[in-house]
Amino acid sequence: MPKLKTKSGAKKRFKLTASGKVKSSQAGKQHGMIKRTNKQIRNQRGTTVLSDQDARIVKKFMPYG
Known part of the structure; x- marks a missing residue:
């Protein structure tokens, strides 16, 4: 299987x-x-943690996260 x-x-906007x-x-x-x-x-300073519903969508775009 290829990588x-x-x-x-997603890589630029989100961190796990x-x-x-x-x-x-x-x-x-x-x-x-x-x-x-x-x-x-x-x-609104700093960062925030996404809700579970939104995080599920973002994780699809970050396969090795």
Whole structure:
């Protein structure tokens, strides 16, 4: 069997934790900060762990994760 390829878009956007969960950057933080509240901006720092439903979709694109 040949090696499976990882989707390049998923490789750049997501990381897998040691326990197999999927980490990603916070949504809604790319532009338009002027219209967001300070509380929203503060809470969207760093990374977040995807929900199980979303993680299942992402893991299909990362076969050796």
